[in-house]
Amino acid sequence: MILYDAHHLAPCYAVRLLAGCLGVTLELEPLDVYPGHANQTEAFLALNPLGTLPVLVDGPCIITDWLEALAHLALTHDRAWFPAEHAALIGWLGMARDLGASAGAARLIDTFGAPGDAAAARAQANALLDEVERRLWFSERGFGERIGQDWLIEGPHPSIADLACFVFIAPCEDGGLSLRDRPALRRWCDRVRFLPGFVSMSGVFPPMANTGR
């Protein structure tokens, strides 16, 4: 499997992160997006007319949507990551896209000078982060018959929804947002970081070495 990749782009990171958790090897084809615009070459646009990264190539399958790439990896390697019986999976994947368009955009604007309105992106992101915080807090604390939950979707196992949201939430401070008053998000980020097979993206700290984890 080949992943057309750029290290600092969160959607690429999501696919690498899931592959790490699944123990799947990806052959990385890094593209110099910034400042090289390698995703705008004729050759790349022939592969993906939208010019977006990542692109996952698995045999004859060419997948140009990162959420579909996550779903594909989960469905072909470990369905525990794809809880199809929960409609909430769709809602959370939608939330991940919205986080990308807001928190993700703010990060690219502030860090790499990408075009866009950082203040508007942050305002949108703050509303979404508040909502994810609220839902995570109530999942953790549990109420009624539910016991404390660790993940976005009910159940003992993380899903692609967790990783899809994590790649925008964990580095959101790069874009001028703050997790300081969002303690449930901070705890959840730690839980993701401590998953077996976790891989980092620059700016997202993996567990420190020699800690026995």
Next chain:
Amino acid sequence: MSGLQPGVWYAIAAEHDLPKDHVYRTMLGGHELAAWRSTDGAVHVWEDRCPHRGVRFSLGEVVGDELRCQYHAWRFGKTGACTFIPAQPDLKVPRTIHAAVWPVALSAGLVWSGIEPTGAPPELPPGAVLRAIPIARAAASVAHALVKEPLSGLALVLQPLDETATIVRGIALDDDLVRADHALLALRRRLEQAA
């Protein structure tokens, strides 16, 4: 800078905010604080700043009974003393290198701290610990709004973050956390949408 009254206990976290192997981050009266739990269950509240180069402890990691700074992996034990400096592993670390330790008390499911607080933290009635809600207004404005329109069934305390923001904490007397959350979010909207 702070507007924090010395001698007073302020709630800065819920006990459930401090699981094992995690650093909690908050602010009190303009002071940045980090809190973590050692393996014996004790809670430690420190100024959120490594004395080496000022990197926030909350960016670091708890490993057992030590907090490690993310920058140079300096290790700090429960007392706040620095115990190990990897760049100079043979150095017996001088006692002058330590975290700035704040007082801690645990009560009513909350973690309390402050500047030379006296006595015990305020008593709260039994109930369920609420989800803490940050409001982008000074504590005096929040307190005023709560006096004008008290929220029934809730015992609330305020944590002033700085001059411009406050966290509302407390207890739901009827254990209805969802109702309490709605009431606090409504309070937040009223306060933040007013001029």
Next chain:
Amino acid sequence: MTPVDPILWNDWHPVAARCMLDPARAHETMLLGVPLVVTINADGTIAVQRVDHAAPHQDERYGLVWVCLGTPTREILPIPEADEPDRPIVVVGSVGVRASGPRVIENFLDLGHLGYVHARYLGDDPHTRVLPYTVEPLPEGGIIATQCKMFQPQASPAATEGFMVDYIYKVERPLATCLYKANPVQRDRFDIIFLIVQPVTEETSIAHPLLLCLPDGTTPAALRAFQQTIFMQDKPILENQVPKRLPLADGAELPIAADKSSVAYRRWLSAIGLTWGVIRADEKARAA
């Protein structure tokens, strides 16, 4: 309005890289609190403008656009190695960071974090001991650190195994630093990495890294990716340092022997009287 630090006001600073500019979109940036607009024409001509003001002194060197808002007291930072025919200059790509310029420079000089923040790239546990090294002033101002050594598992994209790397660091201007790093293939020559920091506000900066590496088969794209990875690892550290401005008073922060370069850098900034992005030793806390 208090006048901006004359040391920086009258010096040259990068404000953009040519390769980032796009004829379709003016590039808005800021230098020392002054908004600037950088444009490039279809024919490649670059112009820097200030709102309601005459255009500032501007020039292009090493693939970067440089501006002096005041009256230049000296030339743009000279990089003699840029004239060596077998050293292509690779502009890494500018990265914004919510940190003061001096904090960014000081981090670049730091050896103790290489095995942690840049674990598996520039250092690794347990090889994180910082061996003694030497720091001296430079005759024209600034500092030079020599005999710096660190075991690195993968010091650059071309390196196939770990080895002890020799480093030399220089700081020749308050916001410009470079390191000379033993080339992994031609071990008697150096690769050079420059980090030149654009002071945007006292608490925010844009880092402009430049690579002048000996060709060894590594593509510019791979060199860029590696350096970007390294800088993006530093970014959250820099953005979480408190206070934002670099404290110059002895004892404000606690250096150890491994921090000799940082101590020398801070003392040099004190000696030249820099006020931007620092908390001077004699300053009362001004909303730190």
